[in-house]
Amino acid sequence: MIILKKYTILPTAFFLVLIGSSLLSFGQNNEYSAYQSYFKVNSEISQVCDSLYYACANGGTIQMNEFYKQTSAFDLSNATLNDSMGYFVSRGLCQYLTGDLDKSVKSLFQAQLFADRTDNKRFSGIVGNHLGNVYYLLKDKKKALKFYNRVAQNDSAPSSARSSVLNNISVINYEYHEGATNSKTKDSLAEIIDKNYRASLKIQRATNDINNLAGTLSVMVPWFASRNMFDSAYYYEAECRELAIKHHLEGRIAFLNINLGKVMIKDGIFRLAIDTIQKAVDFYHGIKNIDQEIHALEVQTWAYDSLHEYEKSKNIYARMYAMQQESFTENTASSVGEFEARFNTQKKELENQRLVSENKTKQLKLNRLLLLVVSFAALGLGVFFFYRNKLKKNQLIIQEQEIKFKNKLIQTNMESEEKERKRIARELHDGVGQQISSIKLGLENIDISQKKTDGSLTELKRMVTDVLHSVRGISHQMMPLALQRFGLVKALEGLVDFMNENGKIAYSFENLNINELELEETKEVHIYRIAQELISNINKHSQASQATIQLHKQTGQLILTVSDNGLGMPEKSEKFGMGMPNIRSRVTAINGVLSLNSDTDETTFQIRVPV
Incomplete structure (x- = not known):
């Protein structure tokens, strides 16, 4: 037996099939009948919304689009509560099936608000299931699990909705299981998955929900194979196939062939896997389900790769690419046709109104x-x-x-x-x-010998x-050597001593509780140069008799303050030449902040530098 990690089963694909199964079985289970019994066909709005919901449940694309267009023209200003609930849930489901997920969330949330307002827990279970599905496709697993768990704990929710969310909870936990690296975590998740699958099977068997039962059995096949429990995988495959054949569930059989092919690849039966998957390819091609056909073809490439038949894999990938391109073109044309149809409908309405008046x-x-x-x-x-x-x-x-x-x-x-x-x-x-x-x-x-040379x-x-x-x-x-050898504080002390020895202004340096200062060399140099430039300006222009340089730290900042008792500095003075621009450039270079306070008695410069 060959075990290939590359061919780990894709949980997302199982999830999509579970979603499809819950929709395609609406005409055969209690969920649609619950909806129909709640929304009595007593008005044009409820009649059209009821028909739209039924079309969504039974895969009638043409009818679904037609009824959706009709609901777009409804005015809900005078609609009953029942009409409004039916309107939002049917449109939300249709938007979800056509891929307009953002609008679907908004519509379904409106329906959920109506359900909460009327305390209709059964209807809330239906809407919660759909909301979970939408959030999963939006890749928000946490919100999806939130709605699924809410439905699972709602005893009043329809049985088909509860079994569906149990399956979907298992699928999401399966994804977490595949990504987990801790063995305890994987074992814990496996218990949750098995528990939910068993609970789902129990509900489906009790309610004779054949379609969903076949769907659950189908996804359990690769789940057991991923744990190398091949006997269980083949057992559930046989039960699923028997049910699907007996009740003519061709879609179930096709997807079961894909899952069985994955199991065979993992089990080393490559040729038989190719033939089995080809049946699914042919089925999906016949019903023009391009997404599932591409999914089946991708699994088929795994088998060819295992047989080292890379040329065949290459041809299949080329075919898949062409199908994706064609699908994109068809979807675009369909959207254009829909807009044209809406335009024509509005045009006819205008013509009818013109005939009336x-x-x-x-x-x-x-x-x-x-x-x-x-x-x-x-x-x-x-x-x-x-x-x-x-x-x-x-x-x-x-x-x-x-x-x-x-x-x-x-x-x-x-x-x-x-x-x-x-x-x-x-x-x-x-x-x-x-x-x-x-x-x-x-x-x-020199020994001075002659006094005249003294x-x-x-x-x-x-x-x-x-x-x-x-x-x-x-x-x-x-x-200064002091800046290089001993740092900024000693360098400023030396600068003040030098100015006092060689100048007329009395300078003082105040070191406010800075014992050790660790700064980048670049910052130290810039701060020292700023102090030099300010002292030079004081000497040249202030006519001061005293000046003070202070250095202290405060809340993550180093603060340099230089003040003098001179004449002050006019706001727009140009007498400092390049001094002030140089100071501002250096302050900017070290991400500092410069402030100036000047009057006739004192001028104070303050520079704040983050440290």
Whole structure:
């Protein structure tokens, strides 16, 4: 026996068949009769809705589309509660079968509201089953399970609805079972699946619900095969086939052949699997069920792949692709035909109204023309505002990208500038500074033999000392060693000491409880340069006698505050040249926020940087 993980049975396919079985059996079970007994045919609305529901239940596509068109013209403003319930559940079911799932959810929820309002638990079970099916196809398994469990616990729900949801709960749990990796989880899910299948079989056997019973037996075949319980799988296959043949359930037989083919592939019986699946292919091709035909063909490729007959698999995939393309074209043409039919129906209605009353017809035409103009105007405005908003969004995106690019360019330029400053500072300190220091040391060691040279040597030493201080000052401005070696706090302390030694303004540095500060080197450099630039502005323009630099942390932010008691700064002052733009660029580069408060007595700059 060969076990191929590739050919794990697809639970979604079982689910779709279970949905189909619950619909196709409506004419033979109690669910439709329950609906019919509740909605008495006592008005045009209830009569058409009753017919639409019956057409949906028995697969009458042409009749279903015709009745659906008729319900579209109904006015529910004066409808009875029963008429409204029948209207929403029949339209919701039809929308679900035609693939309009969003509208189906809305219609079925309206029906559910009416059922809850009247406390009709039996009807609530019917609607809940349909809602679960719709949510499953929308790939929302949690909501699907919510409605299925609600129906399963509703003792007043029709037996066919309860057995259907039990099967569907098993299918969803089977999907979870296939995706589970923990053995305990898989065992727990297997117990739930088996329990629900047994409960479903019990209900179907008790109510003699042959069609749904055959459907449950059919999906149990691959379930047992997936657990390598082949004897059970073949046993349920034989029971299902006997029932389907006896009661002429050709659709059940066709899908059973697909499931049996999957089991045979897993069991290593590839040739027989191909022949068995071909029967399903022929059946679905005959009734033009393209989705199931494609499903059967896909399973057939598994068998050919197992036999290494890849050319045949390739041909089947080509056929499947062509069928999908053809199906898409047919569905599109069908939609166009439906819209044309609606247009023709409205046109005939207008002609009949014109024959009844000329004045009424003119007024109606005028109203429709006005409505058309308003609709086109609304549509035009909608399109205009849509594209305008889209254009604005695109412009904002472009602006954001430009800002990011500019910031990145500024950041790159600043990083290049800092690297160059480091290099020059290192060369001044290690090269020129050391050489001047050596010259000064040599001058100090010269043995002065002639007094007349004393004054010249003394002056020479003073000049060398001044040059050495200047070089060290330039080196400190370019890149202080304290910032590289000890960090921002020590560097700011050194900057204040340097300004106090070489300037006229009294500077003070306040370190507010910052013992250790871990910052990126880039941020430290930017903050230090901002402080340098602000101090330079104070020296040049403030005419202050005192200035204070504060550094402290608060709620995830590092705050640098620089204040002086000078003249203040006018709002639109241009006397600072490139200083303020440089400061703003550096603040932006480190995602900071700059604030300024200035009057005639004091000017305060504050920079907040996230850390």
